[in-house]
């Protein structure tokens with residue numbers, strides 16, 4: 166089955182410019198639910214299932230982060246949303262950066278959570294293509310079931326064990342075709358650091374202090390590229406380092422991530 170738009174979910178009610186929340190891999194919009202609950206009252210948050218994830222179909226296009234960004238844009242425009250604060254976690258951040266490049270008028274602010282603007286190394290690209298082939302061959306998502314151990318930080322491994330079965334449930338719910346598509350799309354994405362150099366709306370970068378997948382150095386690289394766009398207000402907001410969490414910052418400490426996103430959204434609304 167093909168569909169013209171992606172599945173969207175209202176995760177927090179409110180009016181005005183929405184926060185569009187784009188999930189990481191191999192997950193769907195549900196990873197944002199707890200974080201959205203901590204957003205300031207009146208902040209409208211819309212979760213999107215990216216192609217092949219959760220309730221969104223694949224439509225036969227070649228795997229591509231660019232195409233995914235166009236698809237998110239089309240979905241929002243058809244829903245009557247002229248612009249939004251776009252927030253992406255990890256893979257969702259790659260899509261958010263592609264949106265900022267391809268549809269800059271739509272992106273009123275950019276939240277980059279546990280993500281990076283750099284491209285894959287050849288080694289990382291080859292690993293993604295191997296995983297894509299493995300899930301297709303087995304017609305299961307077994308090849309990505311071990312990911313949670315690497316996704317969360319040491320503190321979560323020790324003190325938030327309850328998150329492991331939740332992540333496992335979310336990953337098992339994904340389709341092998343969707344997992345393969347996303348791996349190939351990520352493998353093909355370019356370095357988008359220059360997009361941040363050109364982007365002139367507010368940028369907020371969030372990273373977990375225990376993230377080994379997209380570590381602090383990647384976050385600092387993005388803040389530096391964004392320059393003055395990343396200064397939300399005098400001296401704060403551009404880079405939020407969340408202590409005690411790894412790559413799944415949004416799930417490991419949803420309140421801390423929501424506080425950073427609330428600041429970004431409030432800044433965008435105040436300066437319109």
Ligand code: MLT
Pocket residue numbers: 188189190191254255256257351378412
């Ligand atoms: C994610 O969390 O979306 C993935 O770790 C991103 C990636 O594989 O680059």
